Amino acid sequence: MYxxxxxxxxxVHPMLVPFPIAFYTATLICAIVYSAQGDTFWFQAAYAxxxxxxxxxxxxxxxxxxxxVGIPSGTRAKKHGYQHLIFNSGAFLLFALNLWLNSGQxxxxxxxxxxxxxxxxxxxMFMLAAGYLGWTLVQTDHVGVESATPEERYAETHRATKFR
Structure with missing residues (x-):
């Protein structure tokens, strides 16, 4: 499945996922620091x-x-895809709720x-669960990975290099 x-x-999807991961993690860290210190800089950093x-x-x-949508129905990959979607949606909703609760401040x-x-x-925590399931989709179910035969993989990794 590609x-x-x-x-x-x-x-494209794997190229983009590091951004919400980094920003969600920064939100948590800045919120913890703000809770401990009370400096508005950290509130603003968490909010941004x-x-x-x-x-x-x-x-x-x-x-x-x-x-x-491109994953065939009835497959293990589709099941993992649903779980990945649910955890990512949960993380999104929690961060959107956090944003709404802190808006105007x-x-x-x-x-x-x-x-x-x-x-x-x-x-x-939801994001970490979603990340594990995303890893499972790639490593176990080979979603987003173009399949190659063992012979093709061997030839690619053992290709002779000409030196001049």
């Missing part, structure tokens, strides 16, 4: 990271959904970060 959307032969994470999750999710002298870092922590 990826439906590619740029120069490389699947949260916005970027939600936006990039939508972009990555769009390309992931296109790949998901950018310029506040002492922002009230409702639920502190609890929502980002649960969101990151």
């Amino acid at each position: 990826s439906k959307v590619k740029i120069f032969g490389h699947p 990271s949260n916005v970027a994470g939600v936006v990039m999750a939508l972009v990555a999710g769009l390309f992931g959904f296109i790949d998901f 950018w310029d506040a002298a002492a922002p009230d970060m409702r639920f502190g870092f609890i929502l980002p922590l649960i969101g990151v």
